[in-house]
Amino acid sequence: MLSDSQLTLKPSLAVDHLLDAHSKYEYEEYIQKAVEYIKSFLDNDSFYSGASTESLRAYNDRIAIQSETNISLDQALREIKDVFLDHAISFHHPHYVAHLNCPVLLPALVGDLIASSVNTAIETWDQSTSGTLIEQEIIRWICDVMNLPPESDGVFTSGGTQSNFEALLIARDHYAFTHYGINLKENGWSDEVSKFRIFCSDKAHFSVKKNAALLGMGYGAVIPVETDDKMKMKVDTLVQAIEKEKQQGNIPIAIVATAGTTDFGSFDPLEIISKIAKEYNIWFHIDGAYGGCYALTDTHKHLLKGTAYADSITIDFHKTLFQPVCSSAFLIRDAAYFKYVSYYADYLNPLENRNEQQPNLIEKSIQTTRRFDALKLWFTLKVVGVKTLGSFLEKVHYLALEAYYTIKDDIYFEVAHKPELSTLVFRFKTPGVINDNLLDQVNLHIKNTLFNSGKASVASTKINDKTYLKFTLLNPRTTMDDLLQVITMIKKQGVLYTTNN
Ligand SMILES: *Cc1c(COP(=O)(O)O)cnc(C)c1O
Numbered sequence: 001m002l003s004d005s006q007l008t009l010k011p012s013l014a015v016d017h018l019l020d021a022h023s024k025y026e027y028e029e030y031i032q033k034a035v036e037y038i039k040s041f042l043d044n045d046s047f048y049s050g051a052s053t054e055s056l057r058a059y060n061d062r063i064a065i066q067s068e069t070n071i072s073l074d075q076a077l078r079e080i081k082d083v084f085l086d087h088a089i090s091f092h093h094p095h096y097v098a099h100l101n102c103p104v105l106l107p108a109l110v111g112d113l114i115a116s117s118v119n120t121a122i123e124t125w126d127q128s129t130s131g132t133l134i135e136q137e138i139i140r141w142i143c144d145v146m147n148l149p150p151e152s153d154g155v156f157t158s159g160g161t162q163s164n165f166e167a168l169l170i171a172r173d174h175y176a177f178t179h180y181g182i183n184l185k186e187n188g189w190s191d192e193v194s195k196f197r198i199f200c201s202d203k204a205h206f207s208v209k210k211n212a213a214l215l216g217m218g219y220g221a222v223i224p225v226e227t228d229d230k231m232k233m234k235v236d237t238l239v240q241a242i243e244k245e246k247q248q249g250n251i252p253i254a255i256v257a258t259a260g261t262t263d264f265g266s267f268d269p270l271e272i273i274s275k276i277a278k279e280y281n282i283w284f285h286i287d288g289a290y291g292g293c294y295a296l297t298d299t300h301k302h303l304l305k306g307t308a309y310a311d312s313i314t315i316d317f318h319k320t321l322f323q324p325v326c327s328s329a330f331l332i333r334d335a336a337y338f339k340y341v342s343y344y345a346d347y348l349n350p351l352e353n354r355n356e357q358q359p360n361l362i363e364k365s366i367q368t369t370r371r372f373d374a375l376k377l378w379f380t381l382k383v384v385g386v387k388t389l390g391s392f393l394e395k396v397h398y399l400a401l402e403a404y405y406t407i408k409d410d411i412y413f414e415v416a417h418k419p420e421l422s423t424l425v426f427r428f429k430t431p432g433v434i435n436d437n438l439l440d441q442v443n444l445h446i447k448n449t450l451f452n453s454g455k456a457s458v459a460s461t462k463i464n465d466k467t468y469l470k471f472t473l474l475n476p477r478t479t480m481d482d483l484l485q486v487i488t489m490i491k492k493q494g495v496l497y498t499t500n501n
Pocket of ligand 1: 100158159160161162164204205207258260261262287288289290316319328
């Protein structure tokens with residue numbers, strides 16, 4: 001322990017690298033240097049270096065933190081280049097067609113840089129001031145796009161998984177409160193809750209099940225409902241499933257419909273499902289993580305008409321609005337429902353200081369410290385505009401359709417569905433070969449070989465336990481020519497593998 005006299009004698013410490021008025025030119029220099037490295041990353045020919053796992057693991061010594069030494073900014077940037085940037089996956093590359101990662105828009109990056117540099121924490125008014133108004137404006141805008149009523153509200157989240165979590169939590173607690181007078185927030189678990197059941201299609205995102213588990217209800221609380229040949233929830237089967245659960249003494253509390261399933265981009269019939277939810281007086285949540293933003297298009301907005309009847313909606317701007325991760329929102333039909341998550345902490349947002357003019361967004365969120373993610377989207381909407389964003393989405397939808405028509409009659413392919421959004425699920429098939437085991441192997445081989453070569457990245461998924469390949473198209477700059485190149489590579493690898501095995 002230092003005594004008081006020693007403390008005052010301590011030599012003053014040189015403070016480097018902090019962002020403030022002293023360092024603004026240094027800040028500019030750092031950012032400019034970083035930009036040079038990003039520019040060279042953008043110039044990479046392939047979506048991936050193709051480095052083997054062993055060669056990446058061999059960087060471990062350089063990745064290790066040496067707590068006793070530090071290196072210069074230039075040295076550290078070169079390290080970033082060697083150990084990360086040279087092997088980072090380029091989501092903007094036209095041959096990257098694997099997962100739901102979009103290329104990002106320049107205004108979004110500028111917005112993100114500002115949000116990160118100012119480092120606004122958006123959860124209370126006294127940390128965010130007009131930042132709060134900007135997030136609320138984006139929420140108002142998207143609630144209106146979704147045709148939710150004026151009392152609707154929402155909050156930015158870390159992603160679709162968290163939005164679905166908040167939806168299920170509120171659905172559960174609202175049901176328990178209104179039907180049994182049980183206050184789960186205050187008092188914790190109640191036996192009734194073990195009987196609560198949530199219905200979604202068998203193509204719904206896994207986060208429905210995972211969140212049910214995190215909420216203490218278990219996977220068993222989620223009842224998967226069969227889908228039709230267009231991968232949409234069968235509504236007759238939904239009603240039967242609800243009735244069956246009731247007969248068994250269980251308690252249906254919510255239906256989760258998907259607007260754009262992760263694999264197939266299929267839309268459950270939202271309007272019909274909303275009526276079923278209403279009939280049973282249960283919560284109607286729409287998971288629009290993937291398809292929600294298609295409400296901005298002329299091609300798909302009719303599929304999203306049912307959002308007007310939703311109790312809550314998940315929407316991911318980092319999936320389909322060209323935003324860097326994170327940018328996502330949870331919307332709710334009535335702001336009053338946020339009471340199930342709100343907490344008043346003396347040090348942050350004491351109840352007695354509640355003030356309509358200076359809202360504390362923490363009352364709606366399950367996070368505490370939260371990034372100002374709304375700024376980059378706000379900036380994007382201002383600079384790029386809603387119409388252009390909608391046209392990008394239409395473009396990738398048409399690209400998926402074109403890919404579908406290109407391979408649907410090809411004897412080397414079997415397509416699983418006609419794209420409703422911007423994914424295409426299909427598999428390579430050797431003419432005459434019906435051995436599913438071999439087809440599973442060859443399709444996995446194709447996916448891995450293309451990835452390891454750094455030439456193209458396609459995803460894989462399963463239908464009835466059979467392995468399929470998937471194109472997820474989110475880049476409006478990708479052309480049919482680009483896809484034809486990928487299709488040719490797939491065929492070549494497929495034929496090579498089957499002739500050798
Ligand atoms: C991606 C996805 C999610 C999860 O969203 P994250 O932002 O990755 O947490 C949820 N639902 C659907 C339908 C999705 O496609």
